[in-house]
Amino acid sequence: MDKFKAMQIFVRIADAGSLTGAARELGSSLPAVVRSLAAYEAQLGARLFHRTTRRITLTEEGRQHLERCRQLLAGLDEAEAALRAETSAPTGHLQITAPVLFGQMHVAPVVTRFVQRHPGLRCTTLLLDRVVNLLEEGLDLGIRIGNLEDSSLVAQNLGHIRRVVVGTPAYLRRHGTPRHPRELARHNCVRIVGASRTTWGNFQEGGRVFQVAVTGNLEFNHVWPTVQACAEGAGLGMFFSYQVEQLVRERKLRVVLEDFELPPRPISIVYPHARLLPARTRAFIDFARQEILQFRADGR
Template sequence: MDKFRAMTTFVQIADAGSLTAAAWAMEASLPAVVRSLAAYEAALGVRLFNRTTRRISLTEDGRRHLANCRQLLAALHDAEAELKNDAAEPTGLLTITAPVLFGQMHVAPIVTRFALQHRQLRCRVTLLDRVVNLLEEGIDVGIRIGHLEDSSLVALPLGQMRRVVVASPAWLREHGRPTHPNDLLSTNCVRITDHTPTWGPFRDGHKTLKLHVSGNLEFNHIAPAVQACAAGAGFGQFLSYQVAPLLQSGHLETVLDDFEEAPRPIHVVYPHARLLPARTRAFIDFIRQELKGFAPGNPPP
């Protein structure tokens, strides 16, 4: 059995969603595709698809194996391309995910610069405010903010960011500067819908504080909440990159700096693999250089 051909057929079936569509895409006969899949499943000793007369779907083993096959085929493709071109010029499709606002402000411009340097490469950026399973969703690289729990990923540090409480200078002149996190309980706080109304954690000596704040403004996106604080609507709690431009311009000021929790790390993450495609290696090196020591919103020395 030609394992490379069988693996390619398996991936094509998964992508096409049916045996017939896979046969058409590969310009092969349907019986040949069926035989290839059956032989491959027999060699592996597992069932890769659940098949009925109407539909075909991946098994749990099939989903796991699909991610590995994509990586191996991509690495082989890039190895061949490197030899053919006498250079490791990245080709193919690179998929990247990041949090929405961080992606808009920082990741998307970096990907654009990377794509301009590598015209043979296609880049697809998906911005989501949820933790994406890279293997299951076929993503090459992710940008994560905060402490990581998924040990199946390789994580390389990019920088760190603070979680800060901010207000406009006008608001602080009128209402005063808080001296303790508990002062936030008796003032107006701009909140984010679907986020916990609890602010913090704050460090108060050996104690950790979390506060149930309230206010008359609530948004389902971070950007308008930041702008409301800059307009003098009250206090807000954000990650430092989200307010860094307004801190630099003086439209916002941080408060309660002495009570902040430890900075949160930023990582570039990717699945464990012995063979990374050239495009993935190149992008990881590029974004690490671009965001080296990234620490937005740090207080001036």
């Protein structure tokens, strides 16, 4: 029997939730799908589905085998797509999402250069500060900051960033440099509306993660004016390291409380796991991994 075809039919049945639905999607007859599943189960020596007259559900063995089949089929699709991509120029419509400020600073310029290199391509980039379901919203790929919980996505690492507390050298001279997060309570802390207004975190000490109470007389509903207020000496701010990287490098802002930071967070480019990648998507992933600023493993 054709094992790859049998795997494809098995996965389609699991996705469709019925033998009839799988047959319809495959453009095949119901008896042919039933025979393929029966032969595949016999070859494996295991039952993959519980079947009744009204419903079909995966067995425990079926659930475990489904994930392995998805990986194998995705690998085959990716190998074929990679071969085709080597001989074809990217065309069509590429849709990308990324966090707003990171997208403005690091993703949008890369997208622009990529489209200029491939004029037959159209690209839409959505900058959103929320986690987007790529499949539900019809997007090809996304940039994510933080640990990933969606196992249906493939992630390729672009680097790491830190969560840092910063202030201007002048502010720190006037008000003192905090040596422990508890000392933030006596500083003016410039905050972002939507984040916690009364606490900052998370910090760590001796393996314990904790937050601290903060106060301040300035709040903004966007990151960039909050960064600018800190750069003007209005107080201390807490940001992702990429958001203040240039100002820190120019010594307009200084990082404090480094010993209490949590481990760096990953930055990843993500795309759906079990879907054939068009040449345009694969080409952008390769391009972005070369062009987007590579953040060091320690986030510095």
